[in-house]
Amino acid sequence: MLLPLHAILPEPREHARTGSTLPPLNTTYYFDQLIDHTNPGLGTFKQRYWHTWEFYEPGGAIVLFTPGEGNAQPYTGYLTNATINGQIAQQNNGATIVLEHRFYGLSNPYPDLSAASLKYHTIQQAIEDLVYFAENVKLPMPGGDDVVPDKAPWVLVGGSYSGALTGWTKINKPDIFWAGYASSAVVESITDFWQYFDPIRKFMPRNCSADVQAVVQHFDQVYASGNKSAFTALKDLFGMSNVVHPDDVSGALRNNLWDWQSLSPTSGPGSQFFNFCDALEVKEGKNAPASGWGLDHALTAWGSYFKNTYLSILCGEQDAESCLGTYNATQSQWTDTSVDNANRSWYWIVCNEVGWFQDGAPKRTPSLVSRLAQPNGDERQCVMMFPEAFSSAPVPNVGKTNKAYGGWNAQAKRLFFANGQRDPWRDATVSADQHWVPSTLNQPIFESDGFHCSDLRMAAGVVDTTVNKVQQAALEHMRLWLVEWKLTHHDKRD
Missing domain, CATH: 3.40.50.1820 (Alpha/Beta hydrolase fold, catalytic domain)
Incomplete structure (x- = not known):
């Protein structure tokens, strides 16, 4: 936009x-x-x-x-x-x-x-x-x-x-x-537009890119292990203890990356995206090397930033589940049909004609985003938004477009x-x-x-x-x- x-x-x-x-x-x-x-x-x-x-x-x-x-x-x-x-x-x-x-x-x-x-x-x-x-x-x-x-x-x-x-x-x-x-x-x-995050990965600070990839890979590995208590600990660390579904939890981390789209050549220090990277990569006044500080520090630093700073920016007074959850059909994000609701109008075009679902990259491809985030999750949300139009998850007709x-x-x-x-x-x-x-x-x-x-x-x-x-x-x-x-x-x- x-x-x-x-x-x-x-x-x-x-x-x-x-x-x-x-x-x-x-x-x-x-x-x-x-x-x-x-x-x-x-x-x-x-x-x-x-x-x-x-x-x-x-x-x-x-x-x-x-x-x-x-x-x-x-x-x-x-x-x-x-x-x-x-x-x-x-x-x-x-x-x-x-x-x-x-x-x-x-x-x-x-x-x-x-x-x-x-x-x-x-x-x-x-x-x-x-x-x-x-x-x-x-x-x-x-x-x-x-x-x-x-x-x-x-x-x-x-x-x-x-x-x-x-x-x-x-x-x-x-x-x-x-x-x-x-x-x-x-x-x-494009339905599965995972490439959205690729220019970000290539041009963001290398240390930040390395640590983001390490954290989201860790999220995926913990989930795949079936260790529910370990995944619960991750949720708590990021202030998402009441977010019910794992794909909502790991998918929420994309919000820090979406801030990249607001950057321009006139952006400087203090931009939201760079505040995020600074939170991960500046420790005791020193910048991390190109390889980043590593998983342990990145988890703690990102978790602290997300929980204590970013959630209030992202969600305001809403609790994390109400803000980040995508499974509750009674939430206003699905039911609000009033005019001047740009998100709803945009979803209609996305779900029907253009796709552009921004999710995790394919396996064996570097990814800033959890692979729990997949187009079928976005398509499910089309049903949540427009149940009277879609009885099952639609696949946008990008070929026709x-x-x-x-x-x-x-x-x-x-x-x-x-x-x-x-x-x-x-x-x-x-x-x-x-x-x-x-x-x-x-x-x-x-x-x-x-x-x-x-x-x-x-x-x-x-x-x-x-x-x-x-x-x-x-x-x-x-x-x-x-x-x-x-x-x-x-x-x-x-």
């Missing part, structure tokens, strides 16, 4: 050329979006969006961005030139838009997130939303009623899932958006892919280690040393020259592609 970016620049804002006052960036607009694009007669719902025309001149680009799987209100910063979106707009006399994805935030066709409502929550419906918006919106700016895609060049931007959505839309509806920018785009749907939208083999014109070496999602992108995809002039692929979606924020390029190189390459490609649009659409504009 993309990190939010609130607009923090001074208000009121002014048009870059005329100096005229613009509405505040947090002004919320509403678009009448179709509930079901296969059945327009079903009606419409109010889809929220945010918009500015700070750099817009007639004929300029319309830059559309959706943050994807979350409430879009905290993302108004993506309207500004602090991001690649705003830079594309500034360079090409454009306007920027942040559009909230259906079934996230307050853009909901129905007043709940029941399975009956979520039947209209699919990748294809989301693609159709973007197209219908571009073809029908009347933007609240001068000339905003005359910017349909055959009269103005539209650029679609996204990161992570919404980066994939950018690619999938360019493939599925190639004639609507003239160009696309897809950051950390997870184009390949990849066939429909191309997966790693996605091909589209004027689609820029930007990825990061340190991105845990890297192996689901076109920069995956196990699937080589050529970079071309029409579909360039650039990779930085960055993390997840690092290139979307210009600040990352200030501190990391490899990210800056990707950003500048993207801006040059967009400039050339938008010149091409003007040349090929000259008659239509006249």
Whole structure:
């Protein structure tokens, strides 16, 4: 998921050329979006969006961005030139838009997130939303009623899932958006996505990696031995004495690793992930060697950190079983169908179309994660979340998704892919280690040393020259592609 970016620049804002006052960036607009694009007669719902025309001149680009799987209100910063979106707009006399994805935030066709409502929550419906918006919106700016895609060049931007959505839309509806920018785009749907943790293992501090692997292997060995008292002692050590099921216990240790996804080139000491590694690897003011301190110290140190520091960060006032357990069907995480519950909306797409279950690596493969964590456990949780939709554990139909939208083999014109070496999602992108995809002039692929979606924020390029190189390459490609649009659409504009 993309990190939010609130607009923090001074208000009121002014048009870059005329100096005229613009509405505040947090002004919320509403678009009448179709509930079901296969059945327009079903009606419409109010889809929220945010918009500015700070750099817009007639004929300029319309830059559309959706943050994807979350409430879009905290993302108004993506309207500004602090991001690649705003830079594309500034360079090409454009306007920027942040559009909230259906079934996230307050853009909901129905007043709940029941399975009956979520039947209209699919990748294809989301693609159709973007197209219908571009073809029908009347933007609240001068000339905003005359910017349909055959009269103005539209650029679609996204990161992570919404980066994939950018690619999938360019493939599925190639004639609507003239160009696309897809950051950390997870184009390949994968059920058993154990590779999520592999870039973390490779790029995290070596001593921390060594000790994490030692601890999770110990958890698995103790469980396999059948020594229940020894496993109970492990649970107690980590503050999980009341967590009932062993796979919930060992699976909970992934939370420290998931913090890696929040890192960026601008992250420094004090980031949650590095606090975790420091807790394991700094002893009496000294850092562990590359091999780590070893199992005994790592168990004690990780257990103490998890129990005394991390559980309160992770669970707040909840007890460990309520927070980490996944077998109690009465828990609110399964039963809460209220709107603006991003986790539930995301689970629906995960369980049906994309998978991406982040579990232990195969045997004889280095693993930061317990092998008790397996896709069947995630699939079981799909039933817990949506018992009315699944009578048994579903296997996400990733084959259908990849066939429909191309997966790693996605091909589209004027689609820029930007990825990061340190991105845990890297192996689901076109920069995956196990699937080589050529970079071309029409579909360039650039990779930085960055993390997840690092290139979307210009600040990352200030501190990391490899990210800056990707950003500048993207801006040059967009400039050339938008010149091409003007040349090929000259008659239509006249």
